[in-house]
Amino acid sequence: xxxxKLPPLNPKLFDADVEQAPIRKGxxxxxxxxxxxxxxxxxxxxxxxxxxxxxxxxxxxxxRFVQMGIGEQSMASVxxxxxxxxxxxxxxxxxxxxxxRNWEQIRTTIAYNNVNAKIIGSHAGISVGPDGGTxxxxxxxxxxxxxxxxxxxxxxxxxxxxxxxxAAAKYEGPVxxxxxxxxxxxxxxxxxxxEIGVAQTFFEPKEGLGVTVGIVATGSLMHNALLAAKKLEGxxxxxxxxxxxxxxxxxxxxxxxxxxxxxxxxxxxEHQIHGGMxxxxxxxxxxxxxxxxxxxxxxxxxxxxxxxSELVEHYGMxxxxxxxxxxxxxxxx
Amino acid sequence: xxxxxxxxxxxxxxxxxxxxxxIIEMLIEAGSxxxxxxxxxxxxxxxxxxxxxxxxxxxxxxxxxxxxxxxNGHICPVLYATMAHAGYFPVEECKTLRKFGSRLQGHxxxxxxxxxxxxxxxxxxxxxxxxxMALADRIDRGRQSNRFYYCxxxxxxxxxxxxxxxAMLAGKEKIHNLIGIIDRNNIQIDGxxxxxxxxxxxxxxxxxxxxxxQEIDGHNMEAISNAxxxxxxxxxxxxxxxxxxxxGKGVDFTERRFEWHGNPPGKGPGDVVTKDQxxxxxxxxxxxxxxxIKSEHE
Numbered sequence: 142x143x144x145x146k147l148p149p150l151n152p153k154l155f156d157a158d159v160e161q162a163p164i165r166k167g168x169x170x171x172x173x174x175x176x177x178x179x180x181x182x183x184x185x186x187x188x189x190x191x192x193x194x195x196x197x198x199x200x201x202x203x204x205r206f207v208q209m210g211i212g213e214q215s216m217a218s219v220x221x222x223x224x225x226x227x228x229x230x231x232x233x234x235x236x237x238x239x240x241x242r243n244w245e246q247i248r249t250t251i252a253y254n255n256v257n258a259k260i261i262g263s264h265a266g267i268s269v270g271p272d273g274g275t276x277x278x279x280x281x282x283x284x285x286x287x288x289x290x291x292x293x294x295x296x297x298x299x300x301x302x303x304x305x306x307x308a309a310a311k312y313e314g315p316v317x318x319x320x321x322x323x324x325x326x327x328x329x330x331x332x333x334x335x336e337i338g339v340a341q342t343f344f345e346p347k348e349g350l351g352v353t354v355g356i357v358a359t360g361s362l363m364h365n366a367l368l369a370a371k372k373l374e375g376x377x378x379x380x381x382x383x384x385x386x387x388x389x390x391x392x393x394x395x396x397x398x399x400x401x402x403x404x405x406x407x408x409x410x411e412h413q414i415h416g417g418m419x420x421x422x423x424x425x426x427x428x429x430x431x432x433x434x435x436x437x438x439x440x441x442x443x444x445x446x447x448x449x450s451e452l453v454e455h456y457g458m459x460x461x462x463x464x465x466x467x468x469x470x471x472x473x474x
Numbered sequence: 475x476x477x478x479x480x481x482x483x484x485x486x487x488x489x490x491x492x493x494x495x496x497i498i499e500m501l502i503e504a505g506s507x508x509x510x511x512x513x514x515x516x517x518x519x520x521x522x523x524x525x526x527x528x529x530x531x532x533x534x535x536x537x538x539x540x541x542x543x544x545x546n547g548h549i550c551p552v553l554y555a556t557m558a559h560a561g562y563f564p565v566e567e568c569k570t571l572r573k574f575g576s577r578l579q580g581h582x583x584x585x586x587x588x589x590x591x592x593x594x595x596x597x598x599x600x601x602x603x604x605x606x607m608a609l610a611d612r613i614d615r616g617r618q619s620n621r622f623y624y625c626x627x628x629x630x631x632x633x634x635x636x637x638x639x640x641a642m643l644a645g646k647e648k649i650h651n652l653i654g655i656i657d658r659n660n661i662q663i664d665g666x667x668x669x670x671x672x673x674x675x676x677x678x679x680x681x682x683x684x685x686x687x688q689e690i691d692g693h694n695m696e697a698i699s700n701a702x703x704x705x706x707x708x709x710x711x712x713x714x715x716x717x718x719x720x721x722g723k724g725v726d727f728t729e730r731r732f733e734w735h736g737n738p739p740g741k742g743p744g745d746v747v748t749k750d751q752x753x754x755x756x757x758x759x760x761x762x763x764x765x766x767i768k769s770e771h772e
Contacts, residue, residue, distance in 0.1 A: 183613065207609060207643075215602040215639035222543075222606020225592065228613070230606075246599050246636070254584055254593040 148341050149332040154364075155371055161324040164361060165263045167299030168320050169194025171306025172231055176202050182310055185220055185232040187213050193233035193263040193320075213239040217246035217260070224256035229310055236262025236278040236319055244284055251315050252288045259309050260285070265295075265319040266411035267439060267456055268361060268449035277444040277452075283416025285317040286389050292316040292337060293388040295410075295418070297363035298328045301386055304335035312337060321361040321411070323449045328363050328384075340392035344370045346379035354467045355399035356382045358409035359418045362437075362458055366409045369463035378471055388418050393425045400432040405470040407435045409463055411453070414438040433473060435466040478525065478699045486695045489559065490520040494724045495760045496555035496568050501738035502753040504572040507580070509742065510721035510734040511628065512552035514659045514692070518717055519556040521698045522624065531561035534589040540621055541591045541607055545600020546628035546657070547581040548736075553590075554578050562589040598634025601625050601654060605640050608649045617650060622706065625654045630662030633671045638683070644712040645684025652712040653705045654685075657692070659721040661732035680714045692717030725756040726764070 153159045176182045176198050184198045185207040199206040209216040213234050220230035232239065240247050240260055251258045262281050269277045285293045294309065294316065296302035302320060309316040328343065344367050346352060354373070358366035363384055370380040383399055385392065400406055406426070408419030414436035426432045439456050453459050493516045501507045523529070528540045544553050551571060558565040563577070570576035577587040581595030592603055604625035611619050631637065644652055658676070660667050667673055680687045686708045690697040698717070705713030721735070722728030727746040734742050739752040747755050759765075 183610070205613060209643065210639075212636075212639035212643070214599075214636040215605075215643060218599040218602030218636070219606035219609065219640070219643065221592070221599075222603035222608075223610040224606075225603070226607050226610035226614075228610045245596055246602075249593065249596050250599050250603060 147343065147345060148334055149330050150343060151327050151330055154326070154328060154367060160327045162299040162327060163322060164296055164299050164302045164325050165194045165320040165322060167296065167302030168261060168263070168306050168318065169197045171303035173197040173201060174303070175307055175310035176205065179229060179310060181227060182229045182231065183207070183223055185209055185216050185230055187211055187216050187234040187239065189234055189263070192235070193261060195233050213243045214246050217243040218250045220258040221250035221254055221256050224258045229257055229259070231259040231261055233261035233263060235276065236265040236281045237276055240281055240284055240317060241278055248288050252290045255290060256315070257313055258315055260315070260317045261320065262317065263320045264322040266321055266361060267444045267452045267458070268321055268323045268411060270323065270449045270452060271446045273446040274443040279411070279413045279439045279444065280416065281319055282388055282410070282412050282418060283420070286416070286421060290315055291389065294318045294337065294386055295360040295388055296320070296386055297360055297384055298325055300327060300329045300331060300333070301335060305386060308335060308337050319360065323361070325361045326364040328367065335386065338387045338390045338392060340395035341384050342381060343367060343384045344380070344382035346370070346374045346381070350374065350377065350379035352379045352381045352403055354378065354380045354405045354407060354471050355403040356380055356407045356409055356463065356467065357385055357396060357399070357418070357422055358382060359385045359388065360411055362409050362411050365453070365458065365460050366463055368460045369467065372460065372464055373467055378467065380467055385418055388421055391421050391425055396422055396425055397430050400426055400430050404432060405473070406432050407437060407463065407466045407470060409437040409458070411458060412438050414440055433470055435470045437463055437466050478696060482525070483695045486520055486524055489524055490516045491724070491760055491763070493520055493552065493555045493559055495757060496558065496565060497551045498725070498739055498753065498756045498760065500551055500555065500568040500571040502740060503569040505738060505740070506572060507551055507738050508548045508736050509728055509738055510661060510731070511546065511549035511657060511659065512555070513725065513728060514719040514721045514723045515549055515552045515626070515657050516724065517693045517695060518655060518698055519552050521695055523556045523560040525699060526702050527624070531557070531589065534562065538621065540624065541604070542624045542626065543591050543600045543604045543607070544582060544594055544626050546597060546626070546631050547594030549628070549657070550582045553582065557589055563587070597628070597631035598636040601627060601637055601640035601644070604652055605644045605647070605649060608652045609647065611651070612649070619651055621651060623652050625652070627654060627656045629656055629658045629660065629667050629673060632656070632673055641680065641683040641685065648684070648710045649712045650709050653702065654712070654714040656714065656716045657719055658716050659719045661721050661735055663732070663735050665732055676716060684711060686711045686713045687716065688713070689716045689718065692719035693723060725759050727752070728756065
């Protein structure tokens with residue numbers, strides 16, 4: 142089934158001068174809008190207000206903003222208390238520290254306690270760059286995905302991050318949103334639909350080329366996945382690219398449909414290959430439609446200092462690595 | 475809050491004794507759970523639920539209620555027993571503590587039992603939640619809010635760094651309607667608090683974080699009530715009440731011994747009263763007010 146209808150995407154997607162913006166920027170804009178739409182929205186930050194783009198909200202609603210200092214554990218529980226009184230708290234830090242440092246507080250006082258708090262982990266992934274391995278969270282999606290009730294969202298660009306933030310504000314229950322630091326190519330448009338738990342096809346090979354590999358990508362690597370699919374199209378290999386913005390709940394139907402059509406899945410994420418989106422896909426497929434899968438991601442190791450692109454290339458998540466993964470599984474098939 | 479006259483004090487003391495009996499009965503039935511902390515805190519919980527708190531057991535979601543956040547969730551037998559006697563649920567249900575399907579989970583779960591403000595057990599996070607509630611309340615009602623947020627803490631859990639993160643925030647925000655009560659019973663699982671990780675001088679610590687601090691006898695109803703009144707009167711500061719309590723209070727052989735922290739009657743140290751007699755002896759002691767009366771019927 143070729144030429145599935147694609148949602149509206151950035152027409153300059155494949156141009157060299159495609160617009161770029163940090164994914165976290167969309168969060169800042171979305172939070173400001175959510176705050177304007179709902180007076181119950183409040184924000185907490187652990188001494189990283191501009192870094193996490195919360196300053197837009199803070200400047201407009203200072204009385205609804207709590208400066209926590211560098212206290213991520215307390216921040217999660219303070220948010221829980223505010224949610225218990227009917228607020229819709231968003232709390233942000235670097236993902237390394239929240240949800241990295243305060244996992245138990247998130248599990249007990251937010252998820253187990255079932256309150257409506259939103260965890261915003263910025264500077265996620267290897268592309269944090271020169272700060273080095275201490276500051277490159279590659280385990281956060283796994284940490285959050287394991288917790289019952291937790292919704293996990295990994296937006297692919299700043300526009301999707303804005304929509305995800307607005308959707309999280311409307312959703313009743315705990316949500317984790319992971320954001321990348323670096324300027325990331327804009328893939329979607331204001332008109333691209335967004336719904337929690339719904340995957341979308343972002344690339345179809347040209348007419349006449351059968352779809353033999355399915356890429357499932359999330360977050361900041363979406364653009365690389367699309368470039369890889371385009372390149373493979375030129376080599377006569379038909380690839381469909383599925384954007385998984387919501388890691389949990391996973392759009393299992395879309396993944397099974399893709400697996401049934403292609404018989405070969407390549408998962409692409411800026412995360413450890415253990416425990417993240419790739420694992421979630423494998424869990425879903427193994428129980429209903431076992432399918433060969435190649436995992437593109439960080440393979441059980443820590444990062445290091447470098448430029449974001451150096452690191453993405455070095456750890457096997459560049460365009461060529463994704464192309465190779467697709468060819469590998471294509472050949473096997 | 476109504477005046478605490480002599481008759482009321484006497485009624486509260488009798489009520490606290492009932493609460494202690496229920497605690498022992500539920501622990502015997504459960505066969506596991508904590509003894510020392512619940513018995514030691516029975517007077518404070520009784521005064522809160524039968525005198526100080528603005529609440530309605532028949533309408534646990536009443537929006538204008540005061541909130542009681544139990545941070546050291548493991549002493550929940552005293553919370554459950556007091557709530558039951560206050561009318562939140564039948565006292566008989568206390569005997570389901572820790573059993574499969576019970577609303578009285580081994581550590582409290584907010585969703586399972588109406589009247590619980592949060593779920594707790596992992597130590598150190600309750601104060602942050604109480605601060606969050608008070609901050610949310612301030613956004614809605616400003617600094618004039620007359621709703622109070624009580625956080626009950628163990629002294630052992632003051633080892634947790636998160637407590638001091640919350641202490642800093644509450645001091646910085648000058649939260650007037652936050653009242654912390656520390657169960658200063660000097661024991662934790664491995665021994666005496668000052669051996670495990672010294673807390674003194676505890677009053678100075680809290681004061682240096684910007685809190686109004688009082689030290690009281692946690693078994694004296696009048697002292698507890700006065701301290702709460704003082705805490706309510708202090709403006710522009712959060713209040714901490716360091717309540718000196720006797721762990722295992724009310725039963726001779728459980729008093730002051732850290733070995734009773736995490737054991738129920740029947741499983742505690744058998745050097746004074748043999749394990750098989752611990753439940754009966756404890757109940758008898760409480761029912762006869764330590765032999766002052768021959769039985770509860772006289």
